[in-house]
Amino acid sequence: MARYIFITGGVVSSLGKGLASAALGALLQARGYQVRLRKLDPYLNVDPGTMSPFQHGEVFVTEDGAETDLDLGHYERFTGVNATRGDNITTGQIYKTIIEKERRGDYLGATVQVIPHVTGEIKDFVLADPGEGVDFVLVEVGGTVGDIEGLPFFEAIRQLGQELPRGHACFIHLTLLPFIKTAGEMKTKPTQHSVKELRSIGIQPDILLCRAEIPIPEGERKKLALFCNVRPSAVIQALDSENIYAVPLDYHEQGLDTEVLDVFGMKDTAPAPDLTRWKDIAHRLSHPDGEVNIAVVGKYTGLTDAYKSLVEALVHGGVANNLRVRLDWIEGEAFERDEDMIAIRLAGTHGVLVPGAFGERGSAGMIRAVQFAREHQIPYFGICFGMQMAMIEAARNLAGIEAASSTEFGPTSEPIVGLMTEWTRGNDREVRQEGDNLGGTMRCGSYEAILLEGSKAAEIYGGVSISERHRHRYEVNIDYRDRIEATGLKFTGLSPNGVLPEICERMDHPWFVGVQYHPELKSRPFDPHPLFASFIGAAKERSRMV
C-alpha cells in the first residue's frame, strides 16, 4: 500500500508549498521510489478555469484536459509524472458531487453534513488509486492553516492519519521564520502559533519545513522543536535557493528526505538518492555560457505566475543551449499607447514571444509586436493567442484583408479567427465538454496534429505526428488558408482531419513559428520542449548580430 505525505502551510501564503512538495517528490524518486502528487484546493470554484490569471496565476492543463492549479505544473516538471484530472480537487467539485448525489437520493434520507460526507469525499479523492507501484502519494493542502474554507480538508487528513495503517502517514508543515532586522533576531512565534492551530484541530506535524532568510541558529531550532513538539532533526531549514531546480539538492542537504523516511521507519533501508541529474541542471543554470533577451508581449505581465509554465519552458530552452534567458515583460497595451515604444523595447531583443491571452485588450499592441518581429527578422514565437495574432497580422498587413479580426473581439466580416461553429463545414470535430470552462466550449487537453513533411516544425520535432495540450476556444479559420499562405505564412501543422490549423511558420524569416497549443505545458527541465530549445537557439543566433 502507498504511504501518504500531507503537506500543509502556515503563517503566510506564497511560501512555495507546491515547489516544496514537488522537490520532495523528486528526492523520493531519486531514491528509486515511485511517487504521485495531488493537490487539495479549498476554494469554492469548481476549477481555476474561470478565475482571472491575476487572481490565481496560470491554469495548468493536464493531458486529459483538466484545468488545474499551477502547482500541478511544478509536480510534472520535477517528477516527470503526468498529472491527471484526478490529482486536483476543489471545494466546489466536492460540493457539486455531493449535491448531485443528494438530488439523486443516494444518501437514502440521511442529513448531509460536512463530517462525514464532505470529509468522506475528500478522503476518497486522496485515496483514489494512485496507479501501479506508487510508493508515496504526496498531498498538498492549499491555503494556510486557520482558513475557514480549509477546515474540512484538515479534518479529512486528520482522520486519514488515524485510518491509514500505522507508519503510513507523515505530516509536514511549511512555515516562515521571519528575521527582524532591527532586532537582529529570527522569530519563531508565528510558527509556534501556526503549529498550535494545527494541533488544535488534531494534527501533530512530524516535520517543520521552515522558510528563512538566514540559517536557523541552534537555539531557535531547539526552541521550535520544544514548543512545536517535534524532534530537533525534524526542523528543516529552507533558505531561498539559487534557482528552483536547486531546491531538491538544498532540501536533501538539510535532511528533508531522510527525515520523511525516518517517519515511515524506512531511513535505514532506503536506497541513497542519485542526485546526479539535479546537480547537473543546477550547475548548468548557475554557469551559463551567455545569455539572451526575450521580450514577452502579453496581457498578464504584471504577475509572472500567470505564465508559470512559459517561464519555466524558456528556462529549459536556455538549459538546452547553455544560456541564461532574460525576460523583458511588456504589456501589449504599452505598444498601443506609444508607438515609439515598439522599436525602443524590441529592436535590441533576441526574440519576441506573444503568449496565451483572452479578450481584445492589448491585442493591437501584440499585433504590432508581431509585425515588428516579422519585418526586422527577429525570432518570433506565438503561442495560442500569439499564433492567432500572427494570422491577423498577416491578413491585415500583407493579404490586404483590412477587416481581419477574431470573433473573440466582436462581430467581424473577416473572421480569420473564430468559433469553429461559425465557419467550419459541419461540426466534424469532437470537442471535449467535461470541463467547466466558461460555457464548456474550450478545447482543453491533448490533441494530435500532423506536420507538413519538410517544414521547420517537422524538423524541430523530428517527426510529423505530435500530440500537444490545448486550452482555447477560438480557432484559426482554415477557409483563409490560401490567402494567408500567399503572404509567406504557411500552415505547417493541422489537426488530423485537416480542419484546424495547429502550426504556422514563415518561410522568409529566420524563426517565425505560431502554435495553437501550449507547448510550455509539456516542457521539462530534463527534457526541454524542442520548440523552446529551437527558439532560444534562434535567439542565440540573433544575439550574435545585435
Ligand code: GLN
Ligand atoms: N483567447 C484565445 C482563444 O480562446 C486564445 C486562448 C489562449 O491563448 N490560451 O482561442
